[in-house]
Amino acid sequence: MHLLAASTQRNLGMAIAVVAIVGFAIYLIYNVLWAGRGEKGSELELAPNRKPYLSDEKLETSKLDLALVSGLVTLVIIGVALPLYWLGEPGRQQGYLEDSRRQFTSRGAGLFEESCSSCHGGGGLGGNTDHTITDDSGNFIAAIKWDVPALTTTLYRFSEEEVRHILNYGRPPTPMQAWGAPGGGPLTTQQVDELIQYIQSIQLDPDELQGEVLDGLVLQVRDDVLTANSDLSDRLDEANEAVADAGADEAAAEAAARQVAVLEVELREASEQYLRNLASPDRGELLFNNGVYGCARCHTPRDSWQFTGPETEPGAGPEELTKGSLEEAEMIAQLGNLIPADIPGGGGFGPNLTNGATLRQFDSAEGHVGFVIIGSQEGVGYGNFGQGDGGGQMPAFGVCVGDRDSSERSAIHGFCTLEDGSDRPGMLSEDQIQDIVAYERGL
Incomplete structure (x- = not known):
């Protein structure tokens, strides 16, 4: 709509400008070629001051009227064309923003396929990647296959600034490394912005x-x-x-x-x-364990990865062990206390929720629900690995977040606002969050 308005006003302005230029050209041609008479003979034979000129009656009537009308028409054209040009300025600015957005999205798509798709999958639909578990001293413990989440719902949980922080500095101890220049990565600030613009373009309705x-x-x-x-x-x-x-x-x-x-x-x-x-806590358990849409990915150890088995023969690659299989159980037994127990809600990237932890943190279920809806405070560390300054918050599961500091709910580019002007909902409904809270408070 904005592009159409800008184009119509621009075309109208161009038409007026063309009319003005053509009119001026006709005026010059008429006066130089047709109205003026060429000099005949030498100055001695017919001096210029001897040439008969227009009479006072002619000068003060038709000639003067023509000059005044021409000036008036010119002023009208200028008076109409300039305001029309100014009226089109907002549309031109909007068109520029939309065109820049398209360019950023296109370049971001190329960057994503080049740098991110090997882990997050084509189109950001999710994938997996090899990773290793190390102890506090950096010593190798086990090889694993990390389930890399889809990015098609990322901006429902994190604000754009939080996504930028994660891109810049990574998310230890996950395989997500620092990609932006501030964190020592290879991408410039503009390239990170292009990636964010692409991520926005693939968000689900x-x-x-x-x-x-x-x-x-x-x-x-x-x-x-x-x-x-x-x-x-x-x-x-x-x-x-x-x-x-x-x-x-x-x-x-x-x-x-x-x-x-x-x-x-x-x-x-x-x-x-x-x-x-189902009873509310039972539905909550299912929601809690619902992959990228749930909570276990951060709050349950080993939920987002599985072990990689030993080589089957010399030169052969490792095999993935099925979760809960005998082979995996044997590997866990061999590793002993080097890896965390796979206790639901036992804590991973996020804190431990068991043994009444949520009851001590929240006096009421209502307060607990409100926290899950909005997420943790910007700048405050959360979880076992939360940086607290953009990349370590508890995500917002019930609202589309903007700047947490200002409590806004509309992110840049208006992602949190739908076409009809209403607010974009969060990833989960309040009823679903209430079910999750009922389950968590019983852990």
Whole structure:
């Protein structure tokens, strides 16, 4: 809209300018080529002062009127064109901002694919990377595979300044290293801004975000729902077997696939109903353990990574060990006290929430809920590795945060404001946060 307005006003101004220039050119041509008469003969034969000039009646009527009208038209053109030009200035500024934003997003996308996609995945959809666990002296303990989060919801939890701090200084002890020049990284301040602009461009819409949260919960209860609905489970197994047995028979495969899709919809509805029937702390546990949308990633040891097994043969790479497998249990036993116990809420990047820690910190559930909604205070260290000056806060899970110091809720570029002017919601609803708090206060 702003670009359209700026373009219309600019085109109108250009048209007026062209009319003024053409009019002036016609005036000059008329006076030089047509109105003036060339000199005939020498000065002795016909001196210029002997040339008959216009009469007073001519000068003071049509000639004077023409001059006055020409001046008036010129003034009108100037008087109209300049205000129109000034009126278009806000639109031109907005157009410049939007064009700069597009350029930053494009360059940021290139930087992301070059520097970040190997860990965070193409398009920031998440991935994993090799990492090592060391003791306080820097000695090697174990090789792990770190689950790197998707970035499509980052600005729902962190302000732009917090993301900038993390990009500049990294996030120890995670694999996230310092990328910005202030932290010793290779990227300039502008390149960090370009990355942030790209990250903003890939954020999910609020409806998509809530769908992702619900998908994670449904996935967690899938087995329980199938166990409770044996008939649905049997029909789904038969439909999947029919897909496998169809082979090259395209018609049979398509019919079986349609049946699977119908049963998956039925399973989805049953799962959502199952979630609604759960007690608040039970739903809270599922939300707590809901990957990047939950709390366990920071508050439960080893939730965001898994061990890498020993080499299977000389020259072969390590294998990933399945969480909870016998091989992983053996490795944990060998490492003894060198790694933390995998206790839900036992503390990792974030503090320990067990043994009544949340009850001592918050006198009431309402205060606890408010803290999870807004997050911790800017500049105040939080958790076991929180820097406290931009990159170590408890994220805001219930509001779209701007500058925490000023308690604003609208980030730069208006990310926290939707097109209709309303505030963008947080990553989780208040009801979901209340469920999480009910679970945490029972740890």
